[in-house]
Amino acid sequence: MKKSKNFFPGNLKFLRERKGLTQQGLATDLELTRSKLNALESGQTKAPAPEDFLAISSYFGISIDSLIRVDLRTLGELKLRELEAGNDVYMRGGNLRVLAISVDKGNQENVEYVPIKAKAGYLSGYNDPEFIASLPRFSLPNLPRQGTYRIFPTVGDSMLPIPGGSDIITRYQDDWTALKPDTPCVVILSGQQDFVFKLVTVQAEGQLLLRSLNPIFEPFTVPVGEVAEIWKFHAYTSKEIPEPETDLQQLVRAVRDMQLEIKGRKR
Template identity: 60%
Template structure:
């Protein structure tokens, strides 16, 4: 199990300098001594008091969890302002997720690619800017606004998406906005991999229903607490030419449509 990284000490030092305050200035505003503030910034205080966390959280308008878990130095000014404006997962209590990204020289977001060799480490490094900085990244025209990432697919559970295709997905901030059966890449806590499934959100039970595209695989559910990130399918790239639709598939589609119409008729009769 990887030891989690905490950034509290370097974050409060960074935020103080960002506001162009001396240690004495900030210490006075937080009603603490400069010696104590220096110890907190240098990490010499191994276990700060809970009241200290609340003071910094209130003053900088960032949640305690963000101050501890996110390396703010590498987020960039625009993202910091966004967090302080209230779009902080831990402050709002919503399903918003803080996303670490990389940008090009023009401060435009890159499209990061997670190659096969990096798949196993993604669930541990997804929020680590150093991990993301080591990923291949490039820009792609005609993508809508938002943050995008490219993931490799393996196995046959994604049919009709070809095996070994690269799936381009957009980051979903608010999980409650997911429509029933939305194709997504789902990053699960503790997994050595990520999954590409049709996702249905059950907010009341705090569960995600995951269904494979290949009907040979049974659907299953996971707790929202076990989900790290969700990326909505946008498109895919593959070297394979799509196979023509077989007669059996045509029949299956036709039967599905007939069953839907029968269900609508039954519903009208019951009413």
């Protein structure tokens, strides 16, 4: 039985402290008692009254859905300002939404595996908790406590020396603008009904540059509007031992890097 996380208590305290308010100060503004506000922040009130949700949502300018289901502490300042301005859209693509997850009996997030046969279904069900709950689920050791992880299989040899058929362990990337150039990521492309494993660079003109590790493959760009999700590379598993690059591959890579550097200087 899947169980959704409730971030409301932590979000309420975070938003109050972000505004530099004491509990008494916020309670006065909301026309609540300090003890009631303290109970809301500490999670002692399991079912807050609808009017309290409405008052808090109106006060901070953030939707009730986001207050409950999005961990606001993980968002950057720019996205918080976007929320407060009434714009529930991530900058440079990606709607602000709740990431569907599944949890184990201890209420710890699972690591879902998206098999090749589920590729098409993932594009239509990636934000559907029932679909996510239907995926194979694992608990992997040594993963950081913070973050949501998912495993995607690779096909082809565009990311050699990481061989095709590897399983890529990834972490959900909600802030695309925080990606450093050439960050390896699995990118979910809604326009192409596919996901790809590439080196990702966010460009100022609203495009993502996607580049392969294998220099034989040409880099290409996609509009951020075609990107549904980005999952940052964490690790991979494979039955094959990667082979070193050949001299030709190293030469092609050097030429490709030089071309990209020259192209960047001309902008």
